[in-house]
Amino acid sequence: MIRTADTQSASFLSARQVCAALDIQPATLYSYVSRGLIRSEETKSTRRERRYAAEDVARLIAKKQNRRDPDVTAAKAARESLKWGVPVMESTLTLIQDGRVYYRGRDAVELARENSFEDVAMVLWSDPSPLSQGRENKTDVFALGRTWAVIPTPWSEISGHMTIIDRMIDTLTGIEQRMGEVPMEIEGARLIWSLTLTAGTPYLDAMPLLTWVMQDQIAPEEPIAELLARMWSLEDARLIDAALILCADHELNASAFAVRVAASTDADLPHALIAGLATLSGGKHGGATAHTRALITHIESPEQARGLVTAVLNRGERVPGFGHHLYPHGDPRGRALLQMIRDAYRDSDVIAVVDAICAAMLDLTGLHPNIDLALSALELAADLPESSALALFALGRSAGWIAHAMEQYAEGTLIRPRAAYVGKMPSPPASLR
Template identity: 40%
Template sequence: MIISINQFSTGMPDFLSARDTCHLLGISRATLYAYVSRGLLESRPGPDHRSRLYLRQDVERLAQRKQAGRGEARGAAQSLDRGLPVLETRISLIRPDGPYYRGRSAIEEVRAGASLEDIARLLWDCGEDDPFTMPLSAWPDPVAAIAGNADLPPLERTMAAIPLLALQERHSFNSAPQVRHRVAGTLLRQNAALLVAQPPSPWPVHRLLAHTWRPGDEAFEDLVRAALVLCADHELNVSAFAARVVASTGAHLHATVCSGLAALSGPRHGGATARAYALIAETLQAASPRDSIAARWQRGDDLPGFRHALYPHGDPRAAELLERLRTHAPDAATLRALDAIVETTEEISGQRPNIDFMLAAICHAHRLPATPALVMFAAGRLAGWLAHALEQQAQGGLIRPRARYAGAPPATQE
């Protein structure tokens, strides 16, 4: 039997013991440990270093899910937070060994040397059509001043310019697949150029980004290529869902790109790379990195860049990038420090790095600021947003879920 949350709310500390957690959720100790192993709950060391404590907000969230009842309403509510599938897609599949793009392993595609453009053709189901053969024009006058302004943050610069580019696109609403692929291909490269305040370039996206940050470094260029491919899509994540909702209205591809960028701008999505970068910087500067991580964990602070709800045993994308970074890191001392952070964090918390940590780690290893981590994420993920937009508009139908009202009832008429 699940206990009402209100019975525990008054004076409840930030952490719960295993006994109170089991009582609140109405489960056994064995089930509690299973929840932890599946990534549904996190445990932290108790005051005696033998017991375990559980974050109150996580326990309450799980209890609310269990109390929501069964049936359609419960399923719909749970679907909004990594719950039940709500849409059919042929684009990507998430498995324990990483994402698959139309049935092909993203990690194997990286190892085979695929570029972001190769993956875009796959995700967009282009077949023999190559949407990247069209020449790129210079920025139109209304866009040029914004596009070249490196003082603007990358997402804001890009979101300001793309609606103006849409005004120059004569085929925005053309439904022919080859035309839409061409528009998407142009957008992919324009987006990358805007993110780094460069002119439109026929170069592959990974080369443009790497040349902007570390010109002439071929090993770094290949690392950027791998990161872009691994970031290209991740099923129905927040930004992909936002793009898909906008696409369902019949809006053009430029509008769907802006919706994805807007969703990415939040600290709980794209901003996670900056938080991971800050965690690495703080830990590297600490007198004792181990003590710094342990103190965060004991305080109940989160560890940005670690743990992924869909990969409870570790994010395979991060593992692939870490191995590549170990092979080509320019600074052995920094790499040893990054390895120590990964090993210490797993030892203390049981958490392994995710893709956000690795994008930030790549920047630290190459003496770059935090911004390129976000840019790699945004440049790569655009391929997925466009894939979802193309698929949604081909399927037709408006995405319009219903809300379950939980507010005050209407006033009774006397």
């Protein structure tokens, strides 16, 4: 039982009490607060101390006890599986193990260094993959997909504010279903090409996309990363490829699960991807890139980084772009992409600020940067259009969504979990009273 001092409200604890109750160090407490696991607020003390929610501390203690209890019921285990818990379904696509990510047994970071996005999409869609069989199959699939891609509605014809996710959903909504008419891989390539054209369309000022297509200035065999680099006036497409590949899949994340649920109902592939896009837009998923971008742009120089990070932590707020439940020692995707960006933009003021933020967070919380921070760093260091970080996340992840949908279609079963009712129980019939 947690005891509080007589002078303190029973609903709050001091930092010393929290550390004693959880058997942790102050740096770990900072980490818990930054990740939103423990709420805090300033006290009225002249020493500017903070106090911490006893309810949150009690919840963490209960979680620790549950992990030690071998008699946890199956029902409770099932509930916990929805919150970073035990695996709930089988998949041959992505393995997260020992701080690394593997696509069908291949290290995702190594794939990002040596292959194109199309190569890796085919790894996820095919078993065995075309990387072990030559690349003709990949070229044919994406060339046909490009030929049948849908040209998105020009931004000038759209009224009101639409985010890049809204635009992608709009594109998929207008796609005529061709499942059953062509192989699933070609249908997937068609959707990815359509989303690629959507991602780049708003930024073609000198030459509208439709003109490019009508004049055959986008060749069917042109790599997706090179086309995006051309649209965004970026000289080197390798960072685009790497970002897309590192975002391609991440096991049973929220958006992949949404796609699988939709596919399990026999929803067609465009609508399954719409479920993924809607889920990705949330601030706790792909939408987090907007928060990491704001963090970086708010700091004008590396010297300001530690002060701002400290202020955010002292308010009990989470610093976006750091930490991941599945990677206690750091997100390998974020680490790899950040290093590639450093190599490409060694003298960038943006990278100097990002590195200062990372150093402050590591010192104060022990947390490492994740893929959200890396994508925003790429957007800012390469001077890409605003929201291109989210566009890259969505476009890259679409390859994984398509793979999950394929796997779910093959499974042929409906995903329909049960809910544990915890509300008011019905009254007994009057005849039994």
